[in-house]
Amino acid sequence: MQKVYSKVTDSLNFFQGIDPTELAAKYGTPLYVYNERILRQRCRDLKNLVKYPNFVVDYSAKANSNLAFLEIVKSEGLEVDAMSPGEIYIERLAGFEPKEIFYICNNVSEDEMKYAIDAGVVISVDSLSQLEQYGRLNPGGDVAIRFNPGVGAGHHEKVVTAGKKTKFAVDPEFIPQVKDILKKYNLNLVGINQHIGSLFMDGTAFVKSIGNLLEIAKQFKGLKFIDMGGGFGIPYKKEFDEPALDLKDLGSKIDEALFKFSKEYGSEVTFRIEPGRYISAECGVILGTVHAIKYNHSHKFAGTDIGFNVLQRPIMYDSYHGIEVFRKSDKKSEKNEDITIVGNICESGDILAKDRNLPEIFEGDTLCVLDAGAYGFSMASNYNNRLRPAEVLIRENNDVVLIRERDELADIRRHQISLKKY
Numbered sequence: 001m002q003k004v005y006s007k008v009t010d011s012l013n014f015f016q017g018i019d020p021t022e023l024a025a026k027y028g029t030p031l032y033v034y035n036e037r038i039l040r041q042r043c044r045d046l047k048n049l050v051k052y053p054n055f056v057v058d059y060s061a062k063a064n065s066n067l068a069f070l071e072i073v074k075s076e077g078l079e080v081d082a083m084s085p086g087e088i089y090i091e092r093l094a095g096f097e098p099k100e101i102f103y104i105c106n107n108v109s110e111d112e113m114k115y116a117i118d119a120g121v122v123i124s125v126d127s128l129s130q131l132e133q134y135g136r137l138n139p140g141g142d143v144a145i146r147f148n149p150g151v152g153a154g155h156h157e158k159v160v161t162a163g164k165k166t167k168f169a170v171d172p173e174f175i176p177q178v179k180d181i182l183k184k185y186n187l188n189l190v191g192i193n194q195h196i197g198s199l200f201m202d203g204t205a206f207v208k209s210i211g212n213l214l215e216i217a218k219q220f221k222g223l224k225f226i227d228m229g230g231g232f233g234i235p236y237k238k239e240f241d242e243p244a245l246d247l248k249d250l251g252s253k254i255d256e257a258l259f260k261f262s263k264e265y266g267s268e269v270t271f272r273i274e275p276g277r278y279i280s281a282e283c284g285v286i287l288g289t290v291h292a293i294k295y296n297h298s299h300k301f302a303g304t305d306i307g308f309n310v311l312q313r314p315i316m317y318d319s320y321h322g323i324e325v326f327r328k329s330d331k332k333s334e335k336n337e338d339i340t341i342v343g344n345i346c347e348s349g350d351i352l353a354k355d356r357n358l359p360e361i362f363e364g365d366t367l368c369v370l371d372a373g374a375y376g377f378s379m380a381s382n383y384n385n386r387l388r389p390a391e392v393l394i395r396e397n398n399d400v401v402l403i404r405e406r407d408e409l410a411d412i413r414r415h416q417i418s419l420k421k422y
């Protein structure tokens with residue numbers, strides 16, 4: 001195998017000596033590949049974010065909810081958040097106890113709310129209507145409320161979840177109404193939470209939002225926890241040496257706010273965060289195969305099997321993912337050239353990487369899409385009736401294990417009812 005261009009995976013020792021072209025041959029492509037060592041390291045990075053002693057990291061499973069993946073996160077001592085009954089279900093299967101699951105729901109039906117109440121997980125609601133709904137279903141129960149701290153952040157407007165333009169959370173202006181509803185149903189407010197958005201590389205907005213959240217907290221007595229949310233970014237442009245988030249600096253700023261608050265508040269509070277991307281993005285890549293090379297009006301394209309059914313982020317948010325090139329044959333790339341890497345889906349927007357300058361790519365090459373462990377498989381679909389990829393894990397001892405089978409054609413048929421039946 002030739003490592004035609006593999007700067008980032010080499011620097012991380014991502015493949016641990018395993019040949020990605022062999023993985024592609026053995027398991028087929030597209031293929032999600034995760035590295036257990038890096039996943040564990042990311043869990044530990046965040047567990048050590050602050051010195052404040054009562055601190056819990058809830059992994060945000062929406063980023064990657066593979067069962068084996070969750071089992072590793074659990075073994076690192078993290079807890080989890082959940083956004084749906086499906087996430088609660090898979091998290092319970094991965095071994096999380098109900099009290100280790102924080103259900104941060106948005107606009108859920110009574111049935112979904114009942115599912116969570118019956119499961120015994122900790123529940124946060126994010127509107128007055130949903131607080132009423134919770135109160136009707138579980139009077140006298142414990143509840144948390146997600147507040148909008150007025151400051152948002154994120155890599156794209158679609159993922160900014162606080163501030164003036166978002167559907168999420170309760171505007172603190174409604175605190176008097178919140179108190180009325182709590183009283184009406186005899187509810188016990190055990191915590192408050194926020195999530196300002198996804199992917200910040202500079203903690204300024206996050207620290208400011210924490211300050212605002214703590215002001216909100218002071219208006220309630222006896223809170224057991226305050227959840228500051230996720231959003232911790234990772235550098236997607238690693239091949240250009242984009243720096244990582246400075247966790248040490250961020251941690252010390254957060255600590256300052258937490259220690260000060262806990263001195264003033266009067267009762268002991270646990271602080272929580274709920275990172276998804278930071279934990280899962282960098283431990284995952286996608287391997288794909290180049291099936292066609294073509295020119296269209298002088299534009300060069302590499303046609304691959306990594307359509308936007310496999311990775312939605314580029315079409316959805318114009319997201320950048322680094323691309324590496326591996327080759328089974330010893331054919332040389334004589335030059336670098338600009339090339340657009342596309343998938344196999346019937347839309348012109350099916351572009352994985354636009355105008356990248358890479359060593360010449362040939363049919364049969366294995367491409368590796370970096371930083372695909374977060375919001376990769378979890379957003380994959382069967383669009384065009386394509387099969388969702390398999391997932392494998394490179395273990396710390398270099399074993400490679402299959403942790404999800406590729407969909408098969410029967411999965412496309414599954415749950416559909418032919419009119420012949422009627």
Ligand code: LLP
Nearest residue numbers: 060195198199230231232274275276277375
């Ligand atoms: N907590 C809540 C309530 C959330 O809604 C989210 C993400 C997180 C935590 C975790 O955020 P993270 O640490 O991963 O930034 N699909 C988009 C990201 C959507 C994030 C949705 N909520 C993407 O691919 O960039």
